[in-house]
Amino acid sequence: MAVALEDLKFTLQEVLDTFKSCLSEHKDVFLEHYVAGWRGLVRFMNCLGSVFSFISKDAVNKIQILVNHLNGENGAHYVTIQSMVKYELDSQLVDLTKRGSFPESGCRTLLRLHRALRWLELFLERLQTSTEDSNTSVMCSEAYNESLAQHHAWIIRKAAGTAFWALPGRATFFDVMNVGSPEQVMAVLGDTLPLISEVYQVTEDLYAQNNILELP
C-alpha cells in the first residue's frame, strides 16, 4: 500500500537534516530540500489535530505548486531559489504589483512560505528558551503576531488565533517532535535554529535585492 509522505511519523531530526541540505557552499538554496523541509513540518502539524487542517491545506497547496514547477518542463530553472527568481523575473512570469496572469509563480508562492519560516524561527526561539511552565499557545501567537499576521487579513488572523489555543502543552509538543528527552529536544533545537535562520536570511536578502518582498 502506498503511504503519502505527509502521513509518515514526524521527527525533528529529519527536518534538521533537510534544512542542513538546503544551502550549497555558495549559499544557494536548493528548492527540492526547502520543499522537503516544509513537508516535514506539515507532517508535524498533522499530528496536532484537525483544527490545524486549514493551515496545513494552504501549506500543502503551496508546496505542490513549487513541486510542479520543479518537475515541470522548465524544472532546470527551479533547482535553486536564486535560479528560480532570475528565471521568472527575466521571463516576466511574476505579477509584481497586482494579482494577474501569474497567481502560481514560484516567487510569490515561495514568498508565502518564506514569511511562515520567519514565524517558525521566532516560535522555535521561544521554545528554546522556554521552561516547563511556558505556554505553547502564547509562544505561537506572539511569534505569529510579530511575523505572518502582518500579511494576513482579519479573518485569517482570527482563525489562526483560535487554532493556536488548541495547541498541546509543551510536554506533548516535545513528544511529537520525537527526538527523546526535553534535553535532547533542546539540543536538536539548538542545531536546527541557526540553519533555519540562515536559510531565512539568504532568501530575505535575495528577495530584498530583487525588490520582490511584497508580491501580491
Ligand SMILES: CCCCCCCC/C=C\CCCCCCCC(=O)N[C@@H](COP(=O)(O)O)[C@H](O)/C=C/CCCCCCCCCCCCC
Ligand atoms: C519543529 C517543530 C515545531 C514547529 C512545527 C511547526 C509546524 C508548522 C507547519 C506548517 C506551518 C504552516 C505554514 C503556513 C503557511 C501559510 C502561508 C500563508 O501565509 N498563506 C496565506 C496567504 O496565501 P495567499 O492567499 O496569498 O495565497 C493564506 O491566506 C493562509 C491561509 C491559512 C492560514 C495560515 C495561518 C498561518 C499560521 C502559521 C502558524 C502555524 C501554527 C502551527 C502550529 C504548530
